[in-house]
Amino acid sequence: MPGEASAETPTVQLKFVDAGDLYVTWRWQHAPAEPRALAVSRALVQPALDALTAAIPTPRPGERLTAALDRAFAGPLADRDREIALSESLARALIPARLAAEVNDFLRHGRRPHLRIQPSASLGRVPWESLRVDAGERMVHDVDVSLLLPAGVRNAPGRRVSDAGDGSVVAVIDPVVPGGAFAPVLPGLADDSPLGTELLTLGERLRGARAGELSRRRIDRDRLRALLATASRLLYVGHVTGGAHGLDVRMHLSCDAATTGRAPLLGPHRPLTAADLAGWRMPARVALLACGSGRDAAYAEPAGLVTAMVAGGAEHVTAARWTLPTDAAFGAGRPFSDAAVAVARAHAEPDDPAAAVGAWQRGRADAWEAGAGLEASPIVWAALTTAWAPPPARIASRHGTSA
Numbered sequence: 001m002p003g004e005a006s007a008e009t010p011t012v013q014l015k016f017v018d019a020g021d022l023y024v025t026w027r028w029q030h031a032p033a034e035p036r037a038l039a040v041s042r043a044l045v046q047p048a049l050d051a052l053t054a055a056i057p058t059p060r061p062g063e064r065l066t067a068a069l070d071r072a073f074a075g076p077l078a079d080r081d082r083e084i085a086l087s088e089s090l091a092r093a094l095i096p097a098r099l100a101a102e103v104n105d106f107l108r109h110g111r112r113p114h115l116r117i118q119p120s121a122s123l124g125r126v127p128w129e130s131l132r133v134d135a136g137e138r139m140v141h142d143v144d145v146s147l148l149l150p151a152g153v154r155n156a157p158g159r160r161v162s163d164a165g166d167g168s169v170v171a172v173i174d175p176v177v178p179g180g181a182f183a184p185v186l187p188g189l190a191d192d193s194p195l196g197t198e199l200l201t202l203g204e205r206l207r208g209a210r211a212g213e214l215s216r217r218r219i220d221r222d223r224l225r226a227l228l229a230t231a232s233r234l235l236y237v238g239h240v241t242g243g244a245h246g247l248d249v250r251m252h253l254s255c256d257a258a259t260t261g262r263a264p265l266l267g268p269h270r271p272l273t274a275a276d277l278a279g280w281r282m283p284a285r286v287a288l289l290a291c292g293s294g295r296d297a298a299y300a301e302p303a304g305l306v307t308a309m310v311a312g313g314a315e316h317v318t319a320a321r322w323t324l325p326t327d328a329a330f331g332a333g334r335p336f337s338d339a340a341v342a343v344a345r346a347h348a349e350p351d352d353p354a355a356a357v358g359a360w361q362r363g364r365a366d367a368w369e370a371g372a373g374l375e376a377s378p379i380v381w382a383a384l385t386t387a388w389a390p391p392p393a394r395i396a397s398r399h400g401t402s403a
Helices: 042-055 065-073 080-094 097-108 194-200 221-228 305-311 335-348 353-369 392-399
Strands: 011-019 021-028 036-040 114-118 132-134 144-147 169-173 233-237 285-289 316-320 384-388
Touching: 011 097, 021 042, 036 042, 036 097, 042 080, 080 132, 080 353, 144 353, 169 194, 169 221, 194 335, 233 335, 285 305, 285 335, 305 316, 316 335, 316 353, 335 353, 353 384
Parallel strands: 011 114, 114 144, 144 384, 169 233, 233 285, 285 316
Antiparallel strands: 011 021, 021 036, 316 384
């Protein structure tokens, strides 16, 4: 274990770089003068990464969404023994043994570390939280995990994390998209459903949704920007689609053909790209429950919706690494709806929403390990990750060094 840790949470930055082989560096924030580095042969990590790509429900080039879902539900993430084998192989390939020993040393002394991970493009879809590091034990059992954005994003000149706002929560649930190309992800969301109940407890703090009409409302980019100007949180549950590059990743609101923006028209609808969000004020906490909403790291130039939210002032952004099957894809349970509720509750926690999301993921992992059905598989819960991008001054005061 490097240095002598402070009384604060032991926090380590783990960074990966693709340069033919995979290069790994990490440093504990209480010991910045003692960085670690190693190179890992691409041949040692690529088989596990290829197996992961084949397992997740994100369509591959030329593959239809329905075929991708069928492939995922017949693959390792839907079968406990095969999923365990895949998760263990990813952990062996990607977690340096020396780092694991350092984490274990903290754990033996009753201290739970925080692991901040900056993945390379080839690792953009790795579900770090679910990696199986021991019998019945996932990474979220041992450490708190958050996504570390590049320094040029989180420490950009002029970036300011938004203040607490006015306490309002903007909920955009299945907004009506002109042209009918997108089916609702939570059809018929009722007031007495778990998510409906969670939202309606907000009372007058709820914006963008209301009793009796929690979903399928018309909210375009102008209305959303106005709502976010003073908000404390954003919960978006809907559709996100990829683009040619990270800044072309698109949210789908009720924007029609008359709307100006960077995306070409999709029939009578103009999507909202990550680039369109430049200059918006974002609340400190943002949750994007949509397919591939957190795919920033998978692009050669790391950018996307998470980056745009952080640039606008968000400190915590929870998003999805891959395509999220909706409840209709499962024979029992409602894993997508449950995920939306869990993330909404986590972002209501006063302290650390990333840790709260991790606590929910631990519960899902325990259920899966104990023999629960497909609804507890990592297909949904392992897709979610939370980026944490606090003001640099806060990191410096906590650990005696900059981020």
